[in-house]
Amino acid sequence: MTPRADPLTCEVVDLIGTVVARYHEEYEHAAAEHSLTGAQARVLRLLAVEPLPMRRIAQRLKCEPSNITGIVDRLESRGLVERHPDAADRRVKLAAPTTEGAHTAERLRTSLDFAREPLGRLTAVERTLLKELLQRMLGVAPEGDDAEADRPEGPTPI
Amino acid sequence: MTPRADPLTCEVVDLIGTVVARYHEEYEHAAAEHSLTGAQARVLRLLAVEPLPMRRIAQRLKCEPSNITGIVDRLESRGLVERHPDAADRRVKLAAPTTEGAHTAERLRTSLDFAREPLGRLTAVERTLLKELLQRMLGVAPEGDDAEADRPEGPTPI
DNA sequence: TATTGTTATACTCTATAACTATA
DNA sequence: TATAGTTATAGAGTATAACAATA
Numbered sequence: 457m458t459p460r461a462d463p464l465t466c467e468v469v470d471l472i473g474t475v476v477a478r479y480h481e482e483y484e485h486a487a488a489e490h491s492l493t494g495a496q497a498r499v500l501r502l503l504a505v506e507p508l509p510m511r512r513i514a515q516r517l518k519c520e521p522s523n524i525t526g527i528v529d530r531l532e533s534r535g536l537v538e539r540h541p542d543a544a545d546r547r548v549k550l551a552a553p554t555t556e557g558a559h560t561a562e563r564l565r566t567s568l569d570f571a572r573e574p575l576g577r578l579t580a581v582e583r584t585l586l587k588e589l590l591q592r593m594l595g596v597a598p599e600g601d602d603a604e605a606d607r608p609e610g611p612t613p614i
Numbered sequence: 615m616t617p618r619a620d621p622l623t624c625e626v627v628d629l630i631g632t633v634v635a636r637y638h639e640e641y642e643h644a645a646a647e648h649s650l651t652g653a654q655a656r657v658l659r660l661l662a663v664e665p666l667p668m669r670r671i672a673q674r675l676k677c678e679p680s681n682i683t684g685i686v687d688r689l690e691s692r693g694l695v696e697r698h699p700d701a702a703d704r705r706v707k708l709a710a711p712t713t714e715g716a717h718t719a720e721r722l723r724t725s726l727d728f729a730r731e732p733l734g735r736l737t738a739v740e741r742t743l744l745k746e747l748l749q750r751m752l753g754v755a756p757e758g759d760d761a762e763a764d765r766p767e768g769p770t771p772i
Numbered sequence: 773t774a775t776t777g778t779t780a781t782a783c784t785c786t787a788t789a790a791c792t793a794t795a
Numbered sequence: 796t797a798t799a800g801t802t803a804t805a806g807a808g809t810a811t812a813a814c815a816a817t818a
Contacts, residue, residue: 461727468733468741471748475630476637478752481676493784510800518639520787525801527785547794547799569619574751575626582747583622589744590629593732594636653808668777678810683778685808705776705817 478574486567490560497564499527500536500553504561507552509542536560636732644725648718655722657685658694658711662719665710667700694718 460466487497495517502508502516510528514521528551531537536557542548553561575583591598618624645655653675660666660674668686672679686709689695694715700706711719733741749756 460723464738464741464745465727465733468745468748469727471745471752471754472633472637474752474754475748476634479630479634495785511798519785521800522788522802523786530784545795545799549800565618569623569627574753575623577750577753578747580622582750583626585743586747586751587622587626587629589736589740589747590626590633592735592740593744594629594632595732595735596629596632651807669775677808679777680779680811681809688807703776703818707777 483568486564489567490564492560492564495527496531499524499551500531500557500561501564501568503537503551503553504558504565507540507550509548509550511548513551531557641726644722647725648722650718650722653685654689657682657709658689658715658719659722659726661695661709661711662716662723665698665708667706667708669706671709689715 461469483497484494487494490497492500498517499513502513508516510524511521513524513528517524528537528539531551532539535554537551537553539549539551542550578586588598590596619627641655642652645652648655650658656675657671660671666674668682669679671686672682675682686695686697690697693712695709695711697707697709700708736744746756748754
């Protein structure tokens with residue numbers, strides 16, 4: 457019988473589990489409001505930031521590239537996404553949102569500001585504190601951290 | 615164009631997204647180590663606390679009862695769970711872990727103490743602070759809160 | 773009549789392997 | 796030959812609707 461973590465740690469782990477569950481519920485709910493699945497919403501949001509080759513989408517979602525074909529197919533058949541050829545490498549297809557897709561992604565974002573409501577319960581000082589604690593917990597550089605594009609192990613959007 | 619939440623809130627939301635992603639990865643990884651899917655691991659963990667009618671499992675997982683049939687079928691076919699009749703109501707089937715299932719659930723728990731590693735980066739004082747902030751954020755009573763069994767809207771285990 | 777669990781069905785996501793067209 | 800994307804396939808999770816047994 458492996459020893460259980462101390463009670464304080466267990467409580468925090470439980471709370472994190474609750475946060476995760478609530479985040480998920482809200483994500484799925486927001487996606488469903490636009491008749492999207494969670495995976496479709498994630499891809500659409502990703503492409504709204506910048507068009508990406510199929511392969512890159514798979515890397516971001518941490519799944520096999522073959523799955524992206526179907527997800528983008530379904531987004532494309534709904535007119536939310538288009539596949540464009542890449543001038544530099546004719547093997548590559550860039551997935552990009554259509555105008556309507558961009559609108560949907562934008563509406564998705566607003567319904568997705570998770571914690572806009574939960575975080576509303578915290579003061580600015582508390583939010584700053586929470587931010588710093590989460591940064592320390594995650595081992596994330598507390599400093600501004602752009603250059604997103606080529607980092608192999610960036611944070612995965614959910 | 616809906617106004618975006620303030621930068622501080624956005625940062626915190628992003629951090630929470632990263633926590634959610636990491637939690638998920640670790641959960642799936644721990645489950646896979648026992649050749650379980652995430653859903654199977656969740657059900658097994660749930661039953662390790664107490665045997666439950668099929669219907670109750672579905673409520674906890676927030677999915678349709680018909681899905682539980684298959685998940686429990688697969689756990690049962692691997693000898694990790696059994697269905698027992700309920701003496702009080704013969705319509706009801708109680709799903710309960712076998713001895714081996716209980717062992718698997720226990721090993722799962724230890725690999726699942728998510729944040730044992732991440733939380734290790736925080737001092738006890740910081741953990742307490744984090745706990746209190748999350749409680750306030752989630753609108754959870756900061757007080758000891760047992761009587762888990764019959765609360766209809768308890769925190770959903772992930 | 774209402775409820776519990778199940779079955780049947782259809783859709784989506786997922787991984788694996790094999791294929792094509794480029795490079 | 797190596798890589799990008801696709802196809803084919805199989806397994807799992809999900810919702811919906813209809814069903815049998817029991818209440």
